[in-house]
Amino acid sequence: MFQSSRVKTANSARLFENAKEVMPGGVTANIKFFSPHPLFMDGGEGAYLRDVDGNDYVDYMLSYGALMLGHGHPAIKETLYSQIENSGTWLFGTPHELEIQFANKMKQFFPGMDFLRYTNSGTEATLLALRLAESYTGKHKIAKFEGHYHGGYNKVLLSLDPDLAERGSSEEPNSVPSSKGINRSQVQETVVLPYNDNNAFEILKKHANEIGAVLIEPVQGGFIPAGSSFMSELRYLTEEYNIVLIFDEVKTGFRINLGGAQSYYGIQPDLTTLGKVIGGGFPLGVVGGKKEILMESSPIKEDSSEILKPRDVLFHSGTYNGHPLILAAGLKTIDILENELDNVLMKTDLLKSELELLFSEKGIPMQAIGIGSIFNVIISEERILNYRDYCEANFKMRKKIDYQLLYNGIYSKPLSRYSLSTRHGEKEIERTINAYEKVLTGL
Numbered sequence: 001m002f003q004s005s006r007v008k009t010a011n012s013a014r015l016f017e018n019a020k021e022v023m024p025g026g027v028t029a030n031i032k033f034f035s036p037h038p039l040f041m042d043g044g045e046g047a048y049l050r051d052v053d054g055n056d057y058v059d060y061m062l063s064y065g066a067l068m069l070g071h072g073h074p075a076i077k078e079t080l081y082s083q084i085e086n087s088g089t090w091l092f093g094t095p096h097e098l099e100i101q102f103a104n105k106m107k108q109f110f111p112g113m114d115f116l117r118y119t120n121s122g123t124e125a126t127l128l129a130l131r132l133a134e135s136y137t138g139k140h141k142i143a144k145f146e147g148h149y150h151g152g153y154n155k156v157l158l159s160l161d162p163d164l165a166e167r168g169s170s171e172e173p174n175s176v177p178s179s180k181g182i183n184r185s186q187v188q189e190t191v192v193l194p195y196n197d198n199n200a201f202e203i204l205k206k207h208a209n210e211i212g213a214v215l216i217e218p219v220q221g222g223f224i225p226a227g228s229s230f231m232s233e234l235r236y237l238t239e240e241y242n243i244v245l246i247f248d249e250v251k252t253g254f255r256i257n258l259g260g261a262q263s264y265y266g267i268q269p270d271l272t273t274l275g276k277v278i279g280g281g282f283p284l285g286v287v288g289g290k291k292e293i294l295m296e297s298s299p300i301k302e303d304s305s306e307i308l309k310p311r312d313v314l315f316h317s318g319t320y321n322g323h324p325l326i327l328a329a330g331l332k333t334i335d336i337l338e339n340e341l342d343n344v345l346m347k348t349d350l351l352k353s354e355l356e357l358l359f360s361e362k363g364i365p366m367q368a369i370g371i372g373s374i375f376n377v378i379i380s381e382e383r384i385l386n387y388r389d390y391c392e393a394n395f396k397m398r399k400k401i402d403y404q405l406l407y408n409g410i411y412s413k414p415l416s417r418y419s420l421s422t423r424h425g426e427k428e429i430e431r432t433i434n435a436y437e438k439v440l441t442g443l
């Protein structure tokens, strides 16, 4: 299918050959690869991306959801220029005031964030959250949910997309490596739970003495919401058994609404991880939550200036943590979203309903699932509650549609979810619906 567009993307194909000479698989993040070659971009503005062959696309990937103000927002450019102009440098390597301002802003939307620490990515944020939880509880196993992604390290690269033959029963899913290089002991340290399934609670109770943390995407993949009673029970049990509940809101923070999935559910986790949107398109992660847990990483004793021995403190450091330029861009992004988020949510709902209408006119069962400004196009009539349900959708047809959409100027990595930005307006939605109409008619 995509072969027919080879001529249209000849420069991307050529660059991919060059990239394969210098990087494994021609990419620097495996998620960026798709067959026969990914598209190389060289420009972007607002809701649009432009590839190296001069084709333009309405961008629904938005750097995996990070660019909630779209590409090249003038206010962010201005913020970056003036931050450099005013301070004369872009990195102090010392504490600075923006760290406090940004923390207070987060607290405004995430009231459970007594304290926070900055990291450089979502991966680093979940890693720090788990280390804090283990240090705080003294329990070294963790639990995560089948199909949930939390970043690129061995402890969480388990059961992301296990095969039918390996995944075990839903009463007790197996912990299945999703990467090479994960050894047996690492597999055993992570307990895998079924999502939106009460069996998860029995497993948790069984391993409660060993599990220090439960890590969850409160909306799986950004588009499969947890049931509210499931969430309440999870909160109740983790509290009961001294297990730190971590909401990984790297996707959902500022995309579901300003207070993330936790304000949607009215449930306060012990720790929250944020990433993507909060950096305004630059690398930033946050771990925030209960003061007593965050204090594990404090170099001084609470309410005193007594300096602790390094071995009595949970190590946390990083050359770029709290980068001033990035915090400035992030703060500006959040300021803009305070005024413009509702409009993004409205546009997302409009696109979802127009797509569902179009598919139903064509006689194809499709659900545009998600809450907030992320959704996914699932070709299935069944109710999708977790990874196992999701596996049953019609990916073959979806892939066919996605490749044709690329050819027709709609960018989402094949099979990926959709994210919208403040720059996606009615014009872009109309273009998207027209492209879908053309593609579905030609199926």
Ligand code: PMP
Pocket: 064, 121, 122, 123, 124, 126, 149, 150, 151, 152, 217, 248, 249, 250, 251, 275, 276
């Ligand atoms: N957690 C979740 C829920 C994510 O969606 C992601 C990124 N897709 C991560 C963690 C890792 O974030 P990063 O890519 O910034 O390391």
